[in-house]
Amino acid sequence: xxxxxxxxxxxxxxxxxxxxxxxxxxxxxxxxxxxxxxxxxxxxxxxxxxxxxxxxxxxxxxxxxxxxxxxxxxxxxxxxxxxxxxxxxxxxxxxxxxxxxxxxxxxxxxxxxxxxxxxxxxxxxxxxxxxxxxxxxxxxxxxxxxxxxxxxxxxxxxxxxxxxxxxxxxxxxxxxxxxxxxxxxxxxxxxxxxxxxxxxxxxxxxxxxxxxxxxxxxxxxxxxxxxxxxxxxxxxxxxxxxxxxxxxxxxxxxxxxxxxxxxxxxxxxxxxxxxxxxxxxxxxxxxxxxxxxxxxxxxxxxxxxxxxxxxxxxxxxxxxxxxxxxxxxxxxxxxxxxxxxxx
Numbered sequence: 022x023x024x025x026x027x028x029x030x031x032x033x034x035x036x037x038x039x040x041x042x043x044x045x046x047x048x049x050x051x052x053x054x055x056x057x058x059x060x061x062x063x064x065x066x067x068x069x070x071x072x073x074x075x076x077x078x079x080x081x082x083x084x085x086x087x088x089x090x091x092x093x094x095x096x097x098x099x100x101x102x103x104x105x106x107x108x109x110x111x112x113x114x115x116x117x118x119x120x121x122x123x124x125x126x127x128x129x130x131x132x133x134x135x136x137x138x139x140x141x142x143x144x145x146x147x148x149x150x151x152x153x154x155x156x157x158x159x160x161x162x163x164x165x166x167x168x169x170x171x172x173x174x175x176x177x178x179x180x181x182x183x184x185x186x187x188x189x190x191x192x193x194x195x196x197x198x199x200x201x202x203x204x205x206x207x208x209x210x211x212x213x214x215x216x217x218x219x220x221x222x223x224x225x226x227x228x229x230x231x232x233x234x235x236x237x238x239x240x241x242x243x244x245x246x247x248x249x250x251x252x253x254x255x256x257x258x259x260x261x262x263x264x265x266x267x268x269x270x271x272x273x274x275x276x277x278x279x280x281x282x283x284x285x286x287x288x289x290x291x292x293x294x295x296x297x298x299x300x301x302x303x304x305x306x307x308x309x310x311x312x313x314x315x316x317x318x319x320x321x322x323x324x325x326x327x328x329x330x331x332x333x334x335x336x337x338x339x340x341x342x343x344x345x346x347x348x349x350x351x352x353x354x355x356x357x358x359x360x361x362x363x364x
Contacts, residue, residue, distance in 0.1 A: 022064025023340055025321040028245030030193050030220045032145060034104050036315055037340055038067040038249065040326040045085025046075035047272065047328045053089040054096070056333055061102065063337050069223070069249065069324055071108035071150055072135050073115040077276055083117060084138055091140035106146035106249075107135050108197060108223075111153050123153040124173045128181040132190050147185060148195040148223055149178060158198035160282050160364055175203070176210050183216045195221035195249070201236035208244055219246055221321065226250040228259055228295050228310050229288055229363040231356060238319045247321030250314050254325075254336075255363060258283040259310035261296035272328070283363045291359035298351055304342070307332075311339035313352060 023036040039060045044053045057068070074086035087107065094100050109131040112121040118130060136142060151158055153175075155167045185191040194217050196204060204222055211218045222241075226233045226248060233248060241247055254260060256272055256279050263284070267274035273283070299309040314323045327333035344352070 023315075024066075025247065027193075027220050027247060027321055029218050032104055032193060032220070034067040034322050035065045036322055037063075037065050037337055038069050038106075038322040038324045039065050040251065040324040041068065041070045041086050041090060042074045042076040043272075043326055043328050044070075044075060044089045045082050046077075047275075048089075050089050050092060052328075054093045055330065056327065057090070057093050058097070059330065059333060060337065061099065065337065066102065067104045067106070067322055069106045069251075070139075071110070071148075072117060072131055073108070073110045073150065077278060078115050083115075084134070087135055087138035091138050095140045100141055104145045105139065105141065106148060106195070107139070107144050108148040108150035109135075111149065111151045113155075114151065122173045123149055123178040123181075125177065125181045125184070128178065129184065132185050136190060143190055143192065145192045146195055146221065147182065147191040147193075148197045148221070149182075149199075151198040152200075152203055153178060154203075156200055156203070158200070162364055175206055176214070179207060179210055179214075179216050186217045193217070193220045195219055195223060197223035197249075197251075199224065201240060204237065204240055204246060205244075208246070221249050222246055223249040223251055223324070225252040225364075226314060226317075226320070227253045227255045227363075228313055228352065228356070229255045229283065229291055230361055232361050232364045233319075241319040248317075248319050249322050249324055250317075250320050251324045253314040253323050254307060254310050255283045255288075255292075257307075258288070258292055258363075259295060260307040261292065264289070264293055264296065270328075285362050287359050287362035291355060291362050294355045294359065295352070298348075298355065302348055305335060307335055308339040308342050309344065311336060312342040312344050313349075315340060316344060316349075 026033045153173045154171045182194045207219045273279045296306040299306040325336040
């Protein structure tokens, strides 16, 4: 396994992160424990979850992912062997509490609930899951120009996160699904008001969505806020398994809500081109897609997810593959022909 020392922190995280949004929906508690055990055996020390998981969110399953992880942590006694990250949900998309917002009340309540489910007294990284404001995220490209400003400001969210750090409930903080303006504003506010610095940004990044490279990658270079890349396989699409129909138990077959984002006409053409390229070079398409993300200089860790142990082993083994400059050039040629078809 390879590891990344996160700038502006003492955290050294594995280049492969175990994502957990299927735990409690497609994966049972037994599956969860088996995956966590195997991942640790392979050198994975970084686990990412969220209070809203599993996905898709439902009232009767919300929080199960953290509860499953907490039960594993308690039974295994391996809390000090893992770097644990979770997230607080914002408004518009997850009604976990009354009057959802990234304000003082919600953030404090969220961390206490997460810590209770996770059966720990602190998390290593606490992230704002998506912005309070209406902006470009979750595939939205055109800025909405909202009529009114949000009542909850970025400084209020940052001050609430600072409280958690001071209380010892959180070691470091990060953002997710953020924009260049949002990230730079958080950094400016932290410096101006002597508040905790954002150390990571968790955004989507894959062969089908390289939009992070426009704006945000430059910030990682100059500010040291590294990317935790989620959906590096575009919900499994880049494995090529959907090109000839939807497999019976696959995620995008079970949950149609995920089909809109990664099954655009250009996305399907790009996926076929990438999978053909991988096979021409004797590579598993899934591993080529992950290896590409692993090798990007702005990526601190690639967040993988799996519903079977076979998938998990394949995904973790991608760390042992290094793509040649020649192959990377061919990938860039496909990317130019099908530019960000699934943002």
